[in-house]
Amino acid sequence: MSRKILVTGASGWLGIAIVQALLARGDQVVALDLRSSPASLALATRHPELTLAEADLGEWSQVVDVFKAHGPTAVVHTAAIVGVVLAADVPIKTLRVNTEGSINLFEAMRLHGVKRVVHLSTEETYGDFTAPVITEDHPQKPNSVYGLTKLAAEHYGRVYTDRYGLECINVRTCWVYGPNLPRARVPKVFIDAALDGTAYHLTAGGDLAVDQVYIDDTVAGVLLALDKKNHRFDAYHIATGQAPTIDDVARFVREFVPGANVSTAPGLYLHGDRFPTARKGALDISRARQELGYSPQYDLRAGIEKSILEARAERTAKRAGGIGP
Structure with missing residues (x-):
C-alpha cells in the first residue's frame, strides 16, 4: 500500500531526485517548494500520483494549509538554504528557512498526527572533525551559520520527538555531488x-580529505531511513565512509x-x-x-x-x- 510523502524543497537538486525515486516505487508524493520548477511541472504531467504544492515554510499558515489540503503520512525535509557561503551571506534568512521553517513543519506534523520526518542534515553540524573518521556521536560544534541552523533544526526535532512523539530522523550527509550539481564547486x-x-x-x-557521496547513494539512504519500521537512533551518516x-x-x-x-x-x-x-x-557509515x-x-x-x-x-x-x- 502506497503512502503519501510530503517532500519539502522538492524543486531543488536533491529534492527532485528524491521525488523521482519515490514515484518510481509507487508512492504518492506532494512536492512542496516556494514555486514549482519546470522540471517539477514536467514530472507532474507524467505522474498523476504527484501533486505540486507551493508554500513558504517560514509562513506558518501556508504550512498548515498544505497539511490540511493534502494529508501527507510522512515527510522528507530537504528545504533549506544550503552551503557555507550562501548561508553566511544571508544569516537571518537562513535562520528563518532552515530553523524556523523546520519548527513550522514539526508543529504542523504534530497538529495533524504525522509522525515521521527524515531531515536532511549535514556534516557541517560537527564543525572541525577531531579524527580522520567520525561517528554520529562526535561532538557537534558548528563553525558556520549553515551548520548552526541545521543543528538547531536537529535539536528542535529532538524536543518534538521527546515531548510529542514525533520521529525526527536526521540524515547527515557530506559533500553530495552528481549530474547538474547546482553550485560551482568540486567536482x-x-x-x-x-x-x-x-x-x-x-x-x-x-x-583536503573529505567524504564525497554520489547523489544516488544519498537518495537511497534517505529512503531507507524513511522506510525503517523502528529507529533506535535519530541520526545516520549517509556517505561513503572514505x-x-x-x-x-x-x-x-x-x-x-x-x-x-x-x-x-x-x-x-x-x-x-x-x-x-x-x-x-570521513563519516563512519557503520550505523x-x-x-x-x-x-x-x-x-x-x-x-x-x-x-x-x-x-x-x-x-x-x-x-x-x-x-x-
Missing part, C-alpha cells in the same frame, strides 16, 4: 572545465577526460574563496549499514565517471536540440 568545476576544454587550477585545498582528497577528484577527471587541464595545489580550502573550511574527514542496510554503490572514481558520462550526454542532447554551443 563540477573540474568536470565543466574538462568538457569545455578549458583549464582550471585550484590554488589551494587539493590536500575521505579522498580534492586532488583525487582532479586526478579522476583527468583519467576519464584525456587531455583535461585540471589541477590543484595544497593549502587551506576556502568555501567560495572566502571562508576557511572546517577540518574534514547506517547495520540499522538501515545502507551500502553505497559509488566510490569516488565510479561517481566521477558517471557524472562525466551524464554531463556529456546532456551536452549532446542540448546540441541536438539546438541549445547552447
